[in-house]
Every structure is written in C-alpha cells, then in structure tokens.
Amino acid sequence: MPFLCPGWSFASNHASDPDGRIIIIWRNSIQVTVIHQSAQSMTCLLALPNSRPVYYTAVYASNLSSERVDLLADLINLHSMLDLDGNPWILGGDFNQIISPMEHSSMDVNTTDNLMYQLRDCFLQLGVFDLRYLGPQHTWTKNRPEDPIAKKLDRLLVNSSMVASLPHALATYLPPLISDHTPCLIDLAYQLPQAGTKPFKLQNYLTKHPSFAQHVYDAWLRAGTLQNPSTTTFEAERDLHQRWLFLREIEESYFRQKSRINWLAEGDLNTT
Template identity: 25%
Template sequence: METKLGKDEIKKVQQEIGWSYGIVVPSTARGGGLAILWKSDLAVTLRVQNKWYIDVLIDSRRSDIPWVCIGDFNEVLSVTEKEGGVGRACRQIENFRECLKDTGLRDLRYTGSWFTWAGERRGYGCIWERIDRALGTIEWRNKFLQARLFHIANLASDHCVLLLRLDQCARQADKRVKLFHFEAMWLKHEQCEEVVKEAWETGLQSGRVNPIESCLEGCRIALTKWYSQVFGHVGKKLKQVQRKLQTLETHAIGLANKDQISETRRELNKLYAMEEDMWFQRARSNWAKSGDKNTRYFHEKASSRKKKNTILGLMDESNQWQEDLELIKGIAINYYKKLFSSANTII
C-alpha cells in the first residue's frame, strides 16, 4: 500500500500501534512509499526492497496461520470491476486470479459502493474500478466469521476508505433463539434410534387431537436432552480422543497397550466420520457424497452459508442504514405487515 509517509512518520505509527519492527521505503515528494511492520515475536528476513515492493520471508513454522490482506491491489478480478477507459487484458485478470488461488486468499464480503476508485483520464472521461479489497485465507475467515468490510466514500482521495470490522454481529448474538436441527451424524450412534422410538410412542399416547405434533415435539425435547447429556460435542470429543491417542503412542512399550491404541484409533475414526457428516449437512453440498473426506471444504461452505444468512443491517423507510437488532426486527415486521395487508385486513 502506498504510505505517502517518510521514515519518521512511519516510526510514529509504529509507536501508536506497538509494532516496533519494520522495513520502510520512504515516500518521495509526498508520493509513493512502502512499509511492512511486525511484532517482535516474528522472524522476518528481507529478500528484496525497492520503491515498487518489499519482499520478505516469514518463518512461522506453521502453515495454518490466519492471513488477511487489505488495500489497493491495482488490479481487478473480472471485467465487471472496471467501467470506462481501456479494458483490462483478460490474461492480466487471470494472472491475478491465479495468484489468489495459489495463496489461498478469497474476497471478503463488503457493504458499500461496487467501485472503490474513480478518476478522470484525458480522452476517456471518468473511469471507475474496484481495485481496493480485503482478502483472507480459510483459516482467517473461519476465525472471524462475523468480519465485514465497508467501502466508505472519501473526499480526500480518489480511493474509498476500507474499514474492516471483526465483530459486526457479535453485539447481540446471545439473544438469538437457537432452532432445533436433527443432526445426520446422530444416526451413527447406537442409542439414537431408541431415543426417537421411545419419544414417538409417548407422543402417540398423549391423547391429543393431533398426535403427530406431539410426537415431533417429544422427539425434539428427547433428542436435545440426549445430545446434551450423552452424545456431546463432537469437536471437543475429537480433541480429547486425539490427545488420548497421542499419549498412548508416546508411552507405548512393546505390545503392552496395543489393544488400547487400536480401540482408540477406531473411536477416533468414528468421530471423524461423525464430524464429516455434521459439516456435510451444514454445507448442503448435495452433489457430494458422505465419506468423501472433504471436511475442510464442508466447513468452509457451512461458514460461507452462515455469513450469507446473517443480516448485518437494513435500510429503514427514511433510507437510513440501521444495525441495531431491535430496529432491524421492527423494519422487517413493518415491511411484511404492509406487504401482506390490504385496506380491510390488519395483521
């Protein structure tokens, strides 16, 4: 990103954010300038430094570190991201796409205008482009599920201001009512069928006019209780069994605990199959088959669905953007009241 700052000004920024290490290419006549800053717990080796880019090697000893890159990439991802002027070469766009694919970076969702840069060019008139964006790896997007990028109009520059908020929907998440969902992975447990049968029989004997409703309600209550007290959280169980297996294999002496290790491995495989079913169901990837071992893919699809189904805000009747949960509820209720009401009907 072009800093337009000198070394002394970058040092002030470092002091404010508490990142004491960095490499700076100072600006020239208030133009250009680059900087890469980091905390003291990173090992960073400089490879190449010039006025166009800074190339460094980061030794993290981990391949799953969450990454997010935000700023002016000076490139578009499709022809629809530019209007006016000379069209972008298809090969140029494809190279940018390949770069993101190789690094595992994906575009983050945003709120605001489609284009992030606008400028006048002699002979071409006004040109609009979407060249500023935020990109994140799967690890980063799964860690910050509620993250949202905002494109904010800016009179001081021809670029939009990019504001990345990490806690967009965390404000009142605890107030949401959690709906009941039957989990496909429960079918792999030997007690599931018996729990359903017992609840269904109880419902049939309830004496209600509509026994099916009673049966379904009884199954919901019984399965919820069974999940909480018996089945348990698959993710937590996986970690526990993984640690158990690690301990057994670390302290293995001859054939003394061979049977215990084999039993633990079978238990771990069963839990992996349950986890795969869980994420497969949440991803709703109907074209895939259970057993494909695509848990990482299913997790990403499920996380994407959760983001897509989240309402961050709504425009009220005065064309004002509202993010307060109670105001959002009121806007939605009023909209559908008007939609389904007539002159003689009040909902």
Template identity: 25%
Template structure:
C-alpha cells in the first residue's frame, strides 16, 4: 500500500493535472491526499474524471467551499472510509483488498494563522477521545505521542522558487505517526519527491510487509552479567583455546565468549515481553483464587513469589529497553519502560536501511541491490588492487612534521594493567 501527500498549490492548471497523473502512475500510488487544490466545487467532478474511472474521490467542500483537501484512492486495490471531515483535515480508514493492511490516516492542511489553527487541534483531540486542552502544535504532538517518520530525498519540503538571495526554503510538510503505528510498521519511511510544478514536495509513504533481514550483530546486554551462570561461562570461554599464538588465542576465545553469551541470552532472556505477560497472567490467576479463598496461606506464599517474579522480569525488560534506546538521563525503576520502548523502536526504524538512492538518483528497495550498491560505493573509496606499489619517498617524509623522541616512546611503550583497568572503569552502562 503506497500513500502520497502533496500540497499542490492549485490544480486548475492542466500541466499540474498531467504531472499528478504521471506521478500516481510512476509510484503506483494507492491513496493520495491533495492539499490546496483551489478548484471550485462545480468543476471538481469534471477534473476528477481526468484521473480515470479507477479512482474514487472525497473532498471537504461541505466544510470549506474552496475544497482545501481532496482524498483519492485506487478502489481496485484499497477500500477507504471517511471517518471525519473538517475544514483543515480529513481522517480516513484504509483497508487493502488483500486484507494485509488496515490503517488510519489523517491528511492535514492547517490554516495560516495560529488562532485559526486552534480548532484543528481541538477537533483532532476530540476525534481521538482525549480531553486535554491543546494550545499549540507541540502540545498536540506530545499528548498523542507522535513522531516523525524516517525520511529520504530533499530535506526541505517547500520553497518560494525565488532566485539567488531571494530564495527561501523550509521543512513544513512532515509525516507523523504514533507509537502503535511505528511498532506495527517500523520499516516504513517517507520519501520527499521533487516538487515539479508546485511549491511543495510530495510525500510518498509505502506501507508494506516487514522485509526479513540478516541476523543482527551481537550486543552484550547488562542483564547477562547478573545471571548466576555468567562467571562460569566467561571462565570456561576465555580458556577454551590454548596452544596458539597470543593473538589467535585471544581471537578464538572471544568468539567462544560471543557464542556462549548469545546462547545464554537466547535461553533465558529472549522474548522478555512474553515472559512479563506470562508472569502477570500467573499473578492474576493467583489473585483471582485469593478473591475466593482469602485466608489460604499457600496462596499467600504463591502470591508473594508471583509478585517477585513479575518485578524480576519487569526490571530485566526495562534494563534491556533502556540500553537499546540509549537514554541515559532516566534511572531504572522509574517505570519508564514504555518510553524506552518507544525510543528503541524509533532508533531501530531510523537505523534500518530499507531503501537508498544511487548516485544517479535511482531509488533502490531490493535488499540485494542495496547491498551491492553499498559494497560498490566502499570499493570505489578503497580503490582497485595493483600488482606493485610505488616506494615511499623518505626524503619527502623527513621534510614534513615528525614526532619527537618522547612522543615515539609513549606510543611504543607497553600498555599497563592499570591503564586497562582505568579505561574499563570509565565505560558507562549504556
């Protein structure tokens, strides 16, 4: 499912109609939100027919005589239901015909003044059944726990198309999603396409199934060090290989440490969310029994054990989320697991490479093509192999800056145990 949003700044121009039709076809768009069409109501149907019979349309002329917002959908691929229509937004539910995707989407085009935009935030909050008083956009974003989608393409989304020093550009068009949306579609990104004849860049969002990737690199979790078997595993792993050179021995032993710690993590700490749910379900079952048999001493003991187990897994869950989110300024035990989880998912989404532009501005989405492009780029940086290398000109080197004798002694001296201990002591928990 591919969604496009574009402030087209007037759709009466036939050239803009042609540009929009071409863009919808090239990008295989399923749903499009068009802002600021400036098309009168009596001319809207005639203009919409130019996009073909496969497109259905909804416009907010009932709320604004200027038709500030149009929403179109390719009804052969998706079903769209309008939930709410307002002068400044249209809120819809989109279902793909293959039933793989069902999402809610709000196309927003605010009025120009802060005072005129106040009803926008109030209406959105009422629509989402929240009773907070919203005074400005930042409060609205914070209250709904919204975040911006990872983006590609042009950084600026609007310009006045001026020349020289009179040209002004800014980023005023954004794709915002809540944490539930981000958790379900962590790989989705918004692509800022060229503005063509408009002042605004179109935003393209492709909602698709999560593409499987290769395994993640090993990462040491702090909770591993608290396990009872941690010390014995480390002792065994660090002495698993002997009789080789020092460097080979260290390398092989570290590989053994990595393998054994991964096994420990998989066995005891994988699917920690499920372990928390199971512990909570067990505690609830015990407390349901206590509601019937309140004086049962055996149930009292089981309840205490269940509470301890819930706290144990919640602390581990929070520790893992905190470490993965890299948030250092909130202490563990502050019941911030939801915040850590949100930050972690946001980081994971931004760190993923689901698409990439080549040097010829071709967008690649296939994982194999992306891998080949990245490998090729770094091969180009490193250069090609050669059968012979020119000798270093010692005279030229000696005429340049050189290290002093004392600096050479410092760099070539042996690393002491105290220096290693000091370096390890200054490593944080994050």
C-alpha cells in the first residue's frame, strides 16, 4: 500500500477469515488502531484531529441467520468490554437483515418476524440507532428484472455519545456503482445552513392547482425513487446504468490519455 498509494494505510480481518471480508483503508493524517476483529466485524479506534477518539465497527454479516447470531453476540460483548455507552461509536455495514417490513419493497412482507425482532433487540441493547441520512431507504437491490426486490440491508448506526461529540454528522447513501449495494458516505462536519439563508417555503395556493399532485408525483419519479418495483422499471434502470458506466469509461480514458500527454510535454520540471 505505501508503494502504490503513498500516504495511505490499510487493515483487514484476514486473521479471522481466510477471504478477508473487511478491509479498512485510511489516510495517514488520522491514526487507526485495530481493537478487535472477527469473521463478520472489525473494530478500530479513530484518532481524529481536533476531536474525541471515535470507535468504529465495520460489519459484513453472513447470509446465514445461524452465523449472524455469533455477530450479534460479539457486538454485545464488545459493547460491554469497551464501555461504548460512554464513548463515541459508529457501527456500519451490511447486516444482511431488515428490522421492519417497511424496509422491504414487497407488499407481501407485512409482518415482523423473529429475525427482525432479533436484530432490533440487539440494536436496543447496544444503544445505537440510524444516523440521520440522505438518499434512498432501500440500500440493496436484487438485480433480476423478472423478480425485482429491494431491501435496507446496509446501515450506519451511532450512539448518543457520538451525536453529542459530533452533532453535525450526516450519512449519505450514494448511487450504486458495480455492486448491488448502495455505498454510504459519512460527513462528520456537515455544514448547516448559515444564518440568513432563506428557507424553502411552499406557497399554499400552489396546492390548489388541479395538476399539483401529478407534478409532484412526476418529480419524485424523475428523482429516481422506486416506490413500485416492477420488471419494466428495473430493466429501464439497468439499461440507464449500463449506459452511464459506458460513458464514464470513455471519460476516464480521455482524461487518462490527456494526463499522459501533459506529462510527456512538461515532465516534472526537475523540481524534486
């Protein structure tokens, strides 16, 4: 890593899992100390500039519910061992389980089962909850046009100490790239609106327009919300995504070639 990416470091859980399911990469401007690792999680202490140290646990839960029980027990033991109630804690990753029927796109899923209660009770014991976020509710999509399904399998959780220490923190779920999961970006110092900024105001008379509801509905559709997954919408999304990937590769190729031309023309000017 130092040779390929100077100024960057990494750690993984290869010692606990032969496949190394979790890899944490960071700039050397912060200090990262690995505290604990298992086959489904990895916990480290982050020393951030001008802030209290923060515990961070990355999760990649098993697809098997019988193995996820080990993860939940490990997190509860970790919570007690490190006294995480009194320290800022971020817990995030793929839990491979929803906690409410609302987190499933299928209307057939309308009751809370034992696995949902199990994960929900674990979060309650840990004292963690979802950090406020922007982006879609569903973070995973089954890429089968004939059987479209979306769920909220990925979460970014925090405890009360984390919110008290970094009250402006905000999570953003970004559009998926090559994965069927949505990546999550956390901003620890999200800028709130400055004083004097005019808030958005909806004039009540606009709601009287006969086309108001239709315009709002169309706007939500254009924004990319998928309220009613179907074969047609998934095929359209897949085609648009493939087109975007194609255009992105063209752009990347163009700038890579341009950078090489600039290097040949200017070199490094012998400044090192």
